[in-house]
Amino acid sequence: MKKFIINIILTILFFSYVHAAEEMNEPLHPDWSFEGPLGKFERASLQRGYQVYTEVCAGCHSMDLLSYRNLVEEGGPEFSKDQAKAMAAMFETKGSPNEEGEITMRPAILSDHFVSPWENEQQARAANGGAYPPDLSVIVKAREGGADYIYSLLIGYEDAPSEMSLDDGVYYNIYAKGNKIAMPQPLYEDGVEYTDGTVATPEQMAHDVTMFLTWAAEPKLEARKRIGFKVISYLIILSFLLYFTNRRIWKDTH
């Protein structure tokens, strides 16, 4: 009877595996510093990632949930306050109405949210052939495969096989679902010029910007793992104490 049940389960698992395998390529799995129980972000990589985001991605993708002040906060890119202020000031945002009731533009400050490249979704679609570039604030948590998937997608562009015909505004990417994606290849050799002298290969840029996006989606990741380590250590010690207390109490009961 048991054997019979196990056989049924194995058969089903096999079928679902075949089912899933035909859909898309498994994403690459680079070594991420933020993985593991005590993982942390690489500060320099986060800072480079911010540069890639602003110089490449931000042309089309908003990050509405982030503010410039986040760039200064602990556990993130940790730019200095002056650096972040200067970075914010590079963008213009709507100010409050002046005495005549007109809304004028002003440079962004630390408390402002990241300035969106678009006024609204319609404008974004109109400029991108009908496709809407999604907001990137929590994109790493919103996609199956997380950071691995985002990283792979960014470097997964190849020439389409000859038998495949692509419509206008559709590109070939080996990690995209159905190998088709509406985003043109974003990263090219030396697409940005890193200030710290790192060579800007597509892999390096993809790595940095994915690290940055992971932090953006989970800005408290470092604190979470740090506290979690303490909590679990405490609980394990407590469980030992309770184990011995329990044994003592039950000693005379048979």
Place this chain on the structure above:
Amino acid sequence: MSDNYEPSSAIGKWFDKRLPLLTLFAGHVLPYPTPKNLNYWWTFGGILTFCLVTQIVTGLVLAMHYVADAEQAFTSVEHIMRDVNFGWMLRYIHANGASMMFMAVYIHMARSLFYGSYKEPRELIWIIGVFIFLLMIATAFMGYVLPWGQMSFWAATVITNLFSAIPLVGESITNWLWGGYSVGSPLLTRFFTLHYLMPFLIFALVILHVWALHVPGNNNPEGIDVVQGSQDTVPFHPHYVVKDGLALVVFLVIFAGFVFFVPNLLGHTDNYIQANPLQTPEHIVPEWYFLPFYAILRAVPDKLGGVILMVSSIAILAFLPWLDTSKVRSAKYRPLYKQFFWLFIADVILLGYLGAQSADGLFLIISRIATAYYFIHFLVLMPLLGFVEKTKPLPKSISEPVLSKEEREAQVAGST
């Protein structure tokens, strides 16, 4: 039970004479005679109480920052995650807490099924428990809708649409539930209100559950009654306070593992995409703890039939004390039932797996077989087993099976 409890301090005496809370706790709850042979499967009642209180406390603080409006709900949750002090921790505890609570309640129910805790004289404890489970389902479902991600929205759409299966008035009822002609802000607001209310109803039922438990006392792994005034029982405090405490702390290690290291493992990635009524996700799947019931719902080709079967699959539990005809409580002494119990558990896990797959082809066929077996277990096997099963002889008292082999042989020798 020491009914002659008397507070020692003057204030205690004054207070207790007017409101005998101290007598209740120090005179009844703490010395409450508990069978001495309860194993660790019995610790989940305490664990569940802890989970409920944790959900209420974290939920209270989350509610201070959450905005129940279709436009703002998603951003307000992200505001909690980013800007509220330890907001990320509160939300992850609350979200994973729901999963942990269901994990605990399923173990608690399986324990009851295995050891026959639902049988005479404990039918009411069990039935109250079924109602607690129903309320938990409603609460968890509504809570899942609140972050207003894609899965929230589409789960709400699928489930509220089930009411449209009711003949004649279905459509009107659905519109009445929605407070409009589609899922939107009015529904979200009322779900939030109800999600806030229901845990307190659960809490009230938990008090009744424990009260009803304290009348006949705990069942135990042998499934036999304790011999009054014998060595069969120990006082609840400190024996079970510490034992339950130990189990709770071990449980918390797992809980903390989820919260701090894989907080999104049990969730769905689509729920980090803001709700979009114009875009249906590829697969709409409920949280893992609803999957078996979801599989039953989809196993039926007819919508109304599916709804009826899904509701019945839970309602049938309330009738279990009378569907089970066996006089023996514990599966330990029911060799046949013991096998069918494990088969039933396997069936529920299989249904859970099927609930996560697309409902077509082979999966659909197996779903139907597994659904049929679920009901056969309750409607055919449980009543039948009581008549055909040859049960093992029960021990005379709890203390008896605890005795060593030599002691027992000595006893047998003494009696012949």
